[in-house]
Amino acid sequence: MKTKTHSHQGRLETASLPRIVRDLWRAKATGNLHLWNRDATKRLVFKDGHIVFAGTNVEKEKLGERLVQAGKIDRSVLDLSFRVMERSDERFGKTIVEMGWMSPMEMQRYVATQIKDIIYSVFTWDEGDYRFEAVDDPVPAELMLELHTAEVIYEGACRVINIASIRACVGSWKNGLKLAEGERLSIPVTREDGFILSRVKEGASIGDVVSTSPLGEEESLRRIYALVLAGVLEIEELVEKRKRRPSSDADETRDMTEEERRFRDSLAARHHALELGDFYDRLEIDFGASGRRVREAYDEVMASLEPKAHFSAYLGNVEERLMKVQRKVREAYEVLSVPESRRVYDCRREGQAAGFSGDETIAALTLDRRAQPIAVSGTDSEEAELVFLEAKRLHNGGDYFDAIAALNRAVQLEPTNGGYHRLLAQWLAQNPGCWESAQVHFEQAIAIDDKDVEAHLGLAALHEEASCADNALSVYERVIELDPDNRIAREKLEPQPR
Template sequence: MKEMQGELATRALPDLVRDLHAAEATGTLEIEMQGQRRKLHFVRGEIYLPAATPLARRLAALLAEEHSDGHELTALVQRMVDLTSSWREGSYRFLESKDDSGGELVGPLPTLEFARLGGASTSPEAAEAPTESRPSAPPGPPATDPLAKLGGERARWITVPKRSGSFDPAEQWVLEQLRQPRTLRDLLEDSPVPRAELLETAAKLAAAGYLRSLDRPRVETGAFEFQSETLQRLRLRIASFLEEKPLDGDLESQRSRVMELLATREDLDHYQLLGIGPFASTDEVQRAYEEMARLVHPLRAEELGLAESAGALTELFDSMTTAYLTLSDNERRRDYDRQHGLGPEAATVTETSPTAARQEEREELARSYFERAMAYEARAEIHFAIEMLTLATATDPTHAEYFLNLGRLQARNPNWLRRAATSYLRGISLSPREIPPRLELARILEKLGELPRARVQYHTILRIDSTHQVALARRQELEERIAAENRGEGGLLGRFFRKG
């Protein structure tokens, strides 16, 4: 047959299927849409399914039955129509194959029935009609489509544990299937109910708080823009405040804290920047800002030994001011919490549920996430363990244990060392007297090549325990390495000049 390719906007999928059936084509119809590639396999004009899929296994069972129920086969075809109903925009092409044995495929699926249920005409007149006269594909699903509400087929969801309720069989099936993270696409392929019913069920459970998305989009820290005059006015106010009431405390510890904030600023949300939890009161936001703004004010650059980083300090100060202006305004804070999945907006099951925001429930939910994470780790399912620990830290950000274990698992991946450092920093801020986490953080910082920050951690350990042998040895070695690099002895050029 001649080459077949084009756009789905001008050629509906059921029409393509009918044409391939009429041509008794063998090969693969590839659909490219939104960066994803989908495939339909044809053998002598009939649709065949990959043998490993649940639909293929069910099709094989029905075809093997001598007296199979025609209604069941029609229902299976309808499932296939449902799964392909979103293939409405993008490009298509047919790759012809000479092998008509079917290979690792199961079939045939009743292909003309698929085309009929998909909305294409099966009359001979329609088959001979020119392309231009055929109706275009229907528009994509409206914004109220349950699939759109749930984030699309690739969105991952998980059941919120330890929640009671009365559920019908479809709801029970969804909750059971999502006890570990799965995509909606996987769920649809295994669903015992029609596509529309499953999506409505999942959307209802999500709205009631029984399901939680693992793909909530990240929003940039500066979600709200404030006039530069406003930021400048607060810089002047804090500068005046600093003159009246200088910040107390150990200067080296303050410098260490500021350096950590400078290194991790882009990875922190508003609450983390101010060092408070998502359920902090407005007064707590105010007090935290006054303390942190005095700590990082650019006027302190020289005092902290960070004169060369004055510009970065100004950016950090403005980020904290933006966080303060956002979280101290109820309406802006609600919007920010919804976008980030933080604060009371994320914890409530419904807007009218007064009990969902209780601290005990949040702690219980976070603890259940943590326990599931440990179970996943015991089974060497590290990715799922990290997912659960991330949920635990978001649900209850007051437990050092959650952050420290998250950092420990993230550190297993060399590409996630910076994330691990951020998690360790959060955990250490909640439990600053523990030495083992600081040792692990220092080792991570060494791997990242951030020797001054690693030295700060060893120095802090020695302030807690002046006899700690590992910290003594590592600090001395780092000081020698840093001094050598400052003298130009750390690289090839340094060795070259020493020879001269």
């Protein structure tokens, strides 16, 4: 291999790895991107800008170990394959196929999954070094895979843990945010991206989008960062900053209008009250408020806290205080807007009022539920059906949160109804904060009826969303066993083109 000059090197603490990968993709670079930290050494292999291979020195990430862990081969077969390789000088994957343990297509799927996992793992590093080495033929042609590099850039950006580096790349919250006008990378848009894109309107700033997003501050910034790198969004740097007249505290108070003074004092009092109140107080709603009311209250409170509506040159640090209050309101909304987390919060709230810790209350509640008999009476079954129909009506009317609560009630009334579990899982899966609960209900539906193809497909899709590719493949393989002509499963099990 002919080595050329190094074009990129540095520390990951001060660099954006997704941006480095994007730049190499745009430059149609060919070579090895070496990455290393205290625990591992890895490399991403580029050919004409596309990632075609990845390597690692971490034993558990190597293909043989992964196949053993997945149950595709056992340890004795792994050892035997190594001895065969010594005599034949063939590569591991080809050796396993020729020994008859896996088909070429199945091996290709596992290799592709392994490579993607190695690639995505480095995006979670928050320290280490990198160096790009440009070479003509980084790996033999037969080892090159056809990966969708645009998706790798986007997915990698979504996995960055170091929020400080994301903040540095995104810049000031006062910067504008708009839909890109030029060429965009081809990526699938997720529900989380939809939350962000729906809030990008003319004149919107990053702060505007983040403050109204249900994803929370860090995840919203992470999604904005990924969409910018993917060329879907563009950041407009702030050209003119608001100018505040420097003044002493005395000048500030003297020059305030009566309205400004009242607002400053009320904001300080509100901030103090939020420190003492619970989540319902933060949204200014009653304990039994519906899911729809929670959403409405959140929008109303956040609108009243919009910095642009109250900015004055003489209010000093009012914007900073507004942002603190907004964070507390957003924290309350993120809990109360999701039925599962709201129930947990309510249990803790009621338990603390009775003198118990939150954990004691939830433990007692769990034990109480487990003690209830599983048998369902005719009356319970009929009531469950009525509640189920009401849940569907609420969902069709757009009241997602109340629909979830109603369907969960139907499940409690008739826990052996797999259809209820499946539908509840499908609805919960629409919210990233409920993925764990969704998985439980998908698995419960399958336990009740192992031939429920729809539940299997939902569980597989959930595994994909959670980046558990091996688990997803196993479930899709089960779908093929149940329904050999299932189009979705077949497409998922086919190698993906670049």
